[in-house]
Amino acid sequence: MSVRNLEALFQPTSVAVIGASDRKGSVGSLVLRNLKLGGFKGPLWPVNRQHATIDGGPAWTDVASLPQAPDLAVICTPPGTVPELIAALGRKGTRAAIVLTAGLKQPSLQGGPSLEQAMLEAARPYLLRILGPNCIGALVPGVSLNASFAPGNAQPGRVAFVTQSGALATAMLDWANSCNIGFSHFISLGDSADVDFGDVLDYLASDAQTRAILMYAESFKSARKFMSAARAAARNKPVIVVKAGRAPDGAKAAASHTGALAGSDAVVDAAIRRSGMLRVDTLESLFDAAETLSHARPWRGDRLAILTNGGGAGVLAADALQLGGGRLARLSEQTMGALDQCLPATWSHGNPIDIIGDAPVDRYRDALRVLLAAPEVDAVLFMHAPTAIVPAAEIASACLTLIGESARPVLTCWLGGSAVAAARAACTAGGIACYNTPERAVAAWLQLVDYARNQEALQQLPAAALEGFLPDTLAASSLHERALQGGREWLDGACAHALLRAYGIPVVETVQVGDVEQAVAAAAQISYPVALKIVSPQIIHKSDVGGVALALASAEEVRAAAVKMREQVARLLPQAVVLGFTVQAMAERPGAHELIVGIATDAVFGPVILLGEGGIAVELHKSHAVALPPLNANLASDMITRSGLAPLLAGYRGRPPADQKSLVDTLLKVSQMACDLPWLAELDINPLLVDERGVLAVDARVRLRPVAPGEGSRLAIRPYPSALEERIEVAGHDLLVRPIRPEDGWRLMDFYAKASPADMRLRFFMARREVPHSELARYSQIDYDREMTFVALATMDSGDQIMAGEVRAACDPDNVRAEFAIQVASHWQGKGLGRQLLDKLIRYLRERGTAEVVGQCLVENLGMAALARQCGFQVSIEPSRDTMALHLQLR
Template sequence: MKAHYLTPLFDPRAIAVIGGSETPGSVGEKVMRNLLELAYSGKVFPVNLRHDTVFGLPTVKKISQVDTKIDLAILTSPSNTLVGLIDDCGKAAIRFVMIMSWDFVGTDTKGKVLLDQIIARARQYGMRILGPTAFGFVRAPSKLLACNYQGKVKNGSMALVSQSSAVTSAILDWAESHELGFSSVVSLGAAADIDVGDVLDYLVADPKTKSILLYIEDLKDARLFMSALRAASRSKAVLALKVGRYDNIPRFGRTHSERLIGSDDVFDVALKRAGVLRLHSINQLFTAARVLDGSYKTKGRRLAIITNGIGAGMMAVDRAHELHVQLPRLSDDTIAQLDALLPPQAQHHNPVDILGDAGAERFKAATEIVLRDPNIDGVLIVFTPQTGTDDMATAQAMIELRKTSDKPLLLSWIGGKKVQDSRKLLSKAQCAHFPAPENAVEVFYSLASWQYNQQLLLQTPSPIGEMEAPDFETARLIIDNVLAAGRDVLDEVESKALLRAFHIPVTQTVRAKNADDAVTAAMGLGLPVALKIDADVILHKTDIDGVVLNLASLVQVASESNKMLARARGLLGAEHVRGLVIQPMHGKKSGRELMVGVSRDRAFGPVITFGFGGVTVEVFNDVAVSLPPLNEYLADNLIRRTRVKQMLGAFRNQPPVDLDAVKMVLMRVSEMVCELPHIQQMDINPLVADENGVIAVDARVIIAPVPSKIRRYSHMAIHPYPAHLASVTQLKNGMPMALRPVRPEDAELVATFISNLSEESRYNRFMSTLKTLPQALLARFTQLDYTREMAIAATVDSGAGELIIGVARFTANPDRDSCEFAVVIDDRWQGKGLGGRLMDALFNAARDMNLKVIEGEVLSSNKTMLAFMKHLGFSIGPHPEDDGLKWVVKQLD
């Protein structure tokens, strides 16, 4: 694969500092000092109109005078020079520019106009802009401090990406005092061009980065952000801190769902779906940074506490109960070993009190025993300095123990002066230690939450099992007819017809223009019935007493119909009242009223809501949200996050509801919003559920037109499984074969496929003879982000189950116009026409993503593949970076 497109920016071989100077306190002076004092290995060229040298380096007056190819230009000169300097850099074929002008203000009108001019000029030259930023960036492994920062940055495995220069500087200052290192530090500033998603995309491919901290204030492209975030989380721990959690913009929602969703709720579930742990304060970020750099992980929420002071231990116990961290009973074997080790007066259960005189050896032995307990996922040591204790020896014992177990070992050293030296020792060893036991419990809770979020990340919903396919033709016809009539709101009959097209059970609903029609409808439906107003300017019928339930006689139907029509015409105007709708009562004696809804988030698109239903839905505000697409696991998770979940089980004389039916509705609604980008808002309220199933009693859908050439699923923050790309075909010999996109659950099939390849085929594909893929690479090959990559598997029925016999894949390039591909076929299945069919399927998938060019690299020695590429219409040329490879390119028509 070619180097990442941001490599010249973050690992440049030559840098020009325009405005580089020796003027004390200037940005140009700080940047030059940082570049030179840390002994950056690349070349540095200061550009200065007034001085012949800067810190001993000869200067040039214009960038065009530099005779070396410049990868990165850093602009530190006044903002009124920027447009001209962008032109100069563009003419010099410089592709990356970082703006660090001290007087640039991008928030006022003048600054925004200037920024628009700069970006427009940059695009003319194919140039990317980082900033404007007051800080810059750091690549510690390369000894590159391209920043306006006074201090040291230690090399480490964690990256920091921030939208605030001030927060970036504060974190680095804290990290320096705690000997915490970074692989990269990037302050995006105004992020006029290069944004969070771009930098995350680079860090995914960076082998020097193992974990990522994010500080976020706003998002420009949620789709790119989610795509890059999900890719990063598959292989690296990612933590995020976002400010601006409270949205003060007034909301005038037209459905319950819209009023109940706040943008921060959606951002929260987006991070969870991306496998990211969200932080809520700068203090949490600081403490989490220690854990990230230590690569701590936990497989559950079961914590054991060991202390030499029960009062201090109970602080941790209280916080654990508040966060629902489990403090399980230790196993009988563990308790027996503690009985043999500890004095009789010690407490041998969880929390374990080893008494105030415990020395380092007692701490170490007790911790070793508890770490081995199968009921425990992590251990917290709470140390208090007392007579007989040795804080330094105990700290050293914990440092050694941490290397012997894969369970997190968290340390709380309570005190001040007496433990300050041992705290420094723990910091130097990169142990997770905290001044208060509550902080340690919070971090353990965060570790468990992150592990849980990783399970959400793995969910890639496929089509709904063996269930009947939706009636897309009817659904689209309903929407087209409403839009053609100049309306954006489907009435109840139309809304229920749309639900019925997706096989969601609904009550039968009949229109009536007057009381006589209502009586006739009631006779046909059977008593008792519900009567509702049908008007085009009212969304919630109960606001005008437009709903009457349990009408048990025809006389009641006639009387209530006349009163309802008169009342509605008086309040709304006769021209807005179409008539009435009548439906039978649902008859669910043990039914629970639920609400399922859809709304649109400004950044993340469609959002699905679930919670308590009925007319009091907004009073109780019992609602959880999730991003589509949903599968059964995600639907169950959505339900479990509400209080109404407690009402769905058996209680008193009420039987439990059919929970599978409720989950099916959620998945059907997910399918609906994925396939129908027109849907802006929707309420199914109430959705009545009992032991026999569910039924939608009322529904309302709001739609909007979409562009005729809109890309499929472009309205989604998370791309659904592209089931429409699956097909069934046959090989030359007539043997049936399926072609389908790869799913996360294919990991074992892909591993078997790789192991069955010959050494030559493995070398041609991976440039290595490895027989098995590392787990991280296997996850990377099967946990796809369908927004920007695709893998098509060719499968056959082996008699013992499905067998993968070939895989073709591509990844879209940053230009979103081209992609890089790879293909490999099981040696036993070559020469059977598989390659051509597989590549045709890949071409179709690339066209589906609106890509125009497909390209890739082939070993120069692989004559068979090169001939195959030529047969498929690829042009073959030299590789831009490796003489042992050929670069093949095909235009997709």
């Protein structure tokens, strides 16, 4: 489920309080009081088996006796009563309930399912949605709903707050009221047995009254639903998250280096970043970020100018910016000259721009005007410390018009108390972000920088990724089958290297042998020097038991090293079964960087990719990055940047730059492994040597996992569905029809650019010369779990593929309705391509269980109307008389 019936939860027209009471301090009494004091305008029906009246009004003995089905029921009764109450509400016709009761994890009967599971089973036949259990309720000030036992009401506002912690919810509500912060929704999820973060994000994403969404999270579930909802919501409005539990305790038990480094908090970071949301560390930062993002101007870049009348305040801001990884704008000669014209000779002559403490109003205004016109300045932090010369309110009055008209972000910082209160109030009233300390203002700016980068990731048009690369999946499956038959959890070294070769990753020459003399013979075959490594299912980290010998230059050295290894293993790990040795050619790559690339499995988000510094002390390095697959070239490049490796790989002190493209390709191949191989639990490629000649995998560890029959994909983001590719014939031409890929953004740009003005008007219902970059990214980077776009590609004589047509559909979160659109290039119109594309889309939607397909076209688009009728659609003219409605029932 997703948004179905959530309107009954958050916009009810009637409410029943089950367990309502006159007993002072009881939950039932507090809920009824809050509903009344909140001003709820619909019928309120208290339910209590023992009392005919509650709070001076009539009460009902049970659900069946209510005058009609309430939209929403709030349940305040003991745990054992909840499942039957939910069943009774479902029979009555109620479609939403808030279960405040805790303790539903206990069994309903001895050895039976939990009360929570029984509650969900009771709700399922009626599609009754449940908030909770173990929550404080929900407040929606816009409809005067306070269905909670919170100690007070919420003020109306444009920010939604969603939390898993009831205690935090009450504290947050009290704090927000004291700061005059209002909410569109204030939602306590509790145990999230039914309604969870994904559902609420889907609902709030399309809520016109919500300008930003704030979340306090302790854990996530249903990763794919959450990621789909989060990415959709983050495209519409700012979504800001505080996630508790940053300590990586769960990583301590990991068997591989990758598993240890990719701790759960790092994975949450990766998920939030990939979805376009923003993560902050504190509740105070949560509201600062909401303030900043809600009033932000279009993003230009990260170069900040600091304008201040106090040198100390400017230095504090500059320090905070540098320590936070931000960037001061470097003022050009032209900007410096313009500032010289309006500032005294004693100004700071640099950024921060200190205009001196005696600055009159005109000095502020003139300096601000110069900075807002400077092309090298992307944003301005405007700071003022009170003086006796000019009241802060006058400075604010003079500068707010400039700030309000600016196309660039401007943040203000008014230091002090009562002397700057009027200036702060004026900024707030003018919709301008305002902070009371330099550090807090800079922190808010850095949040804006992070948010912009996350949003940019949603709008990238990546280059083509590994065109023509086809992994040898049969060879990979064969390795897995042999390991299963042998009862092994880990692939041996030779098989691990064979798996990498199957995915096109270069590896050193490796031979596995069973005894010492075979090792000597293999070394002679490979050529000296060689590396010798022990092979044992019980030994994962070979160096820990002396199981690695390097640069062996002769048969005698190989023989001696092998004997010594057996002796050390017998002494240090007597239970280990030694199966033999691997003999490898020594990788002669002096000066190469040692990296680690790997895959780990997160309990919630499934497979994740890791990149960082490698070698023996890999877990001591702090330079690493984690990302969710599937990756594209841009995401892989971003991993290199975030890992901190980019400066090393760029070359320094005569060391040539490394071949970063080969590293990007390796990350893409590892990502493909994560998508293709459900039985791959952990992978370490360590070290992966990277230099100007490319990459070379020296060692690899691969852990397997059992895969249950019918088990679905573990990936939090559905990968490219290659099974949907097919070839079709149109007018004697062979075309490839496949799902769109992110890297098709450039083809899509060309497709729209070459379309006639008439075709563009029929497609978009308005004349447009081009489609914005952000829209192209949205059209090409689709969520395959909720959307589908099929493109038809024709191969030109040059070998390039161009788009001949596209058909797309976006499904609602409940998969009830899909809205479609189609366009065919002028050259391909009238040849049957549109019919084949639309037929393929309908087949796909029918197979995924979508109930109906709808669309719209202009009344003059007779070709579209005829095509829709051919495919079984009902076509009718809409009341506006400008458009026709297209509708096809699938189930």
